Amino acid sequence: MSTLLGLDVTRIKADFPILSRTVRDGRRLVYLDSGATSQKPVQVLDAERAFYTQHNAAVHRGAHQLAEEATDAYESARATIAAFIGAQPDEIVFTKNATEGINLVAYAMSNATTAGPESARFVVGPGDSIVVTEMEHHANLVPWQMLAQRTGATLRWLGLTDDGRLDLSNLDEVVDATTKMVAFVHQSNVLGTINPVETLVRRAREVGALVLVDACQSVPHQSTDVHAIGADFLVFSGHKMLGPLGIGVLWGRPELLAAMPPFLTGGSMIEVVHMEGSTFAAPPQRFEAGVPMAAQAVGLAAACDYLTSIGMDAVAAHEHELTGRAIEGLSALPGVRIIGPVTTEARGGAVSFVVDGIHPHDVGQVLDDRGVEVRVGHHCAWPLTRRYGVPATTRATFYLYNDAADVDALVDAVKAAQAFFGSA
Amino acid sequence: MQLESMYQEIILDHYRRPHHKGLQELYDVEVHHVNPTCGDEVTVRVRITADGAHVVDEISYDGLGCSISQASTSVMTDLVSGKPLEEALAVQQEFLTLMQSKGADIADTDIDEDLLEDAVAFVGVSRYPARIKCALLGWMAFKDAAAQAVAAKEQT
Numbered sequence: 001m002s003t004l005l006g007l008d009v010t011r012i013k014a015d016f017p018i019l020s021r022t023v024r025d026g027r028r029l030v031y032l033d034s035g036a037t038s039q040k041p042v043q044v045l046d047a048e049r050a051f052y053t054q055h056n057a058a059v060h061r062g063a064h065q066l067a068e069e070a071t072d073a074y075e076s077a078r079a080t081i082a083a084f085i086g087a088q089p090d091e092i093v094f095t096k097n098a099t100e101g102i103n104l105v106a107y108a109m110s111n112a113t114t115a116g117p118e119s120a121r122f123v124v125g126p127g128d129s130i131v132v133t134e135m136e137h138h139a140n141l142v143p144w145q146m147l148a149q150r151t152g153a154t155l156r157w158l159g160l161t162d163d164g165r166l167d168l169s170n171l172d173e174v175v176d177a178t179t180k181m182v183a184f185v186h187q188s189n190v191l192g193t194i195n196p197v198e199t200l201v202r203r204a205r206e207v208g209a210l211v212l213v214d215a216c217q218s219v220p221h222q223s224t225d226v227h228a229i230g231a232d233f234l235v236f237s238g239h240k241m242l243g244p245l246g247i248g249v250l251w252g253r254p255e256l257l258a259a260m261p262p263f264l265t266g267g268s269m270i271e272v273v274h275m276e277g278s279t280f281a282a283p284p285q286r287f288e289a290g291v292p293m294a295a296q297a298v299g300l301a302a303a304c305d306y307l308t309s310i311g312m313d314a315v316a317a318h319e320h321e322l323t324g325r326a327i328e329g330l331s332a333l334p335g336v337r338i339i340g341p342v343t344t345e346a347r348g349g350a351v352s353f354v355v356d357g358i359h360p361h362d363v364g365q366v367l368d369d370r371g372v373e374v375r376v377g378h379h380c381a382w383p384l385t386r387r388y389g390v391p392a393t394t395r396a397t398f399y400l401y402n403d404a405a406d407v408d409a410l411v412d413a414v415k416a417a418q419a420f421f422g423s424a
Numbered sequence: 425m426q427l428e429s430m431y432q433e434i435i436l437d438h439y440r441r442p443h444h445k446g447l448q449e450l451y452d453v454e455v456h457h458v459n460p461t462c463g464d465e466v467t468v469r470v471r472i473t474a475d476g477a478h479v480v481d482e483i484s485y486d487g488l489g490c491s492i493s494q495a496s497t498s499v500m501t502d503l504v505s506g507k508p509l510e511e512a513l514a515v516q517q518e519f520l521t522l523m524q525s526k527g528a529d530i531a532d533t534d535i536d537e538d539l540l541e542d543a544v545a546f547v548g549v550s551r552y553p554a555r556i557k558c559a560l561l562g563w564m565a566f567k568d569a570a571a572q573a574v575a576a577k578e579q580t
């Protein structure tokens with residue numbers, strides 16, 4: 001039951017100590033909330049621990065042996081993580097999380113207004129537009145709302161179709177000659193929808209707009225090559241891909257990073273400092289002010305190695321299978337409606353649904369009582385839930401350590417919720 | 425199975441057949457509160473008498489949310505309705521204390537069960553930190569509305 005399409009889930013589960021604990025009075029833990037944050041294998045924990053027990057020092061400062069080793073560990077981690085997405089080490093900037101990566105670009109764009117002529121292409125102002133979609137996580141919406149507010153630019157968005165896809169019918173009007181930035185999610189954290197990157201990038205290129213891809217839910221779940229994606233910036237969070245909390249990645253085209261003004265400023269990001277003013281280091285250091293999260297970088301590199309050893313195509317195929325099983329199992333229940341595509345085509349493993357007559361919070365409570373841990377609410381995409389006319393949804397998300405038994409536990413628990421509240 | 429201890433019959437009854445639901449025309453103050461983590465919302469309308477006692481003589485609400493937030497609001501309206509504001513707010517305060525009791529046996533606390541009446545049924549909720557805000561939504565809206573209603577009366 002636990003081996004689907006070649007993934008030895010039993011063996012994988014053994015690498016994740018937390019998955020063998022019980023919850024709520026001895027229930028087996030069925031963790032279906034990896035979309036919020038993933039669990040961590042011992043390989044990642046060991047790598048972080050080894051950094052602290054053997055090499056800990058402040059990176060890029062000092063010339064003693066530990067400082068050298070810590071810097072080497074940090075920069076080797078950068079190389080591993082860059083390779084994981086088909087990038088060069090200097091093209092990736094470490095941030096606290098994806099949210100910070102998006103804010104970095106949005107603030108750099110407003111800082112461009114007062115920076116030198118080399119950053120002219122980042123300037124936005126009245127008459128310019130910034131384009132997002134109605135399915136964005138708040139992390140890829142609010143920073144652009146704020147950029148528009150600070151600069152006088154206009155925020156526009158692409159709407160959604162009833163079946164959970166981007167509505168591209170007015171793409172050419174929404175993204176037009178005034179558009180300076182098109183920012184969109186690669187894979188929706190609520191609907192599971194995988195967006196047509198190529199179409200969106202092509203249109204952005206026609207009008208000379210920059211493109212930022214929120215890859216939080218795609219990099220952890222499918223093989224990613226930033227050059228094939230063809231965007232200018234791409235962000236993701238380490239904690240959703242088996243890595244530690246507190247580290248995210250911003251990838252940027254090198255020529256753009258080189259021309260972009262800094263966001264956070266301080267130590268480590270400077271070239272020369274005088275009382276009157278300072279000049280800045282080349283990327284990626286320009287965007288990494290302060291002592292960086294070296295241990296987390298080492299942990300994230302270990303996560304990339306772990307995923308690579310299993311194979312991202314195998315991970316994606318496995319989740320595809322689980323997603324299909326979940327869609328089928330849930331759709332078969334009377335009174336259960338999936339919010340998002342009901343086929344597995346161009347779709348990842350986030351399955352959101354509503355149950356007639358039972359609020360998602362109450363569904364989640366019954367599931368939790370049975371050890372099935374899902375997320376309920378608007379999933380930081382409030383405009384999206386509003387678009388589908390529901391106050392909230394229940395969402396299950398799958399990862400490499402889930403198996404068919406987990407999906408079946410979900411479906412059974414939804415039936416139990418219906419029985420408990422007497423709605424089916 | 426701990427579900428029954430959380431979803432006591434009183435709670436499910438109020439959820440299925442809420443009291444004072446549907447906004448009434450007689451009111452001094454209307455407030456709208458949301459729970460930003462889940463999107464639950466409630467609108468509460470309150471009218472108090474102009475005498476010093478400020479008796480809650482009209483209360484109604486409308487809302488959208490889980491069984492806990494909706495049932496709790498319904499129970500709240502029963503408990504504060506017809507009470508002088510000071511007493512109503514004492515019940516509100518006691519309910520807050522109940523929600524902060526972390527699932528302790530009420531007998532081991534100073535909580536006044538008689539004051540809480542039906543609201544005692546929510547004791548199971550206090551064991552689930554994520555749900556406490558649901559239970560408090562309507563009660564906090566009432567507290568806010570009461571303060572505004574008093575301020576309005578004192579102005580005129």
Ligand SMILES: Cc1ncc(COP(=O)(O)O)c(C=O)c1O
Binds near residue numbers: 036187189216217248
């Ligand atoms: C699609 C998407 N974008 C952005 C984020 C924000 O990630 P973080 O909170 O790690 O910055 C998330 C995480 O919930 C997400 O799913």
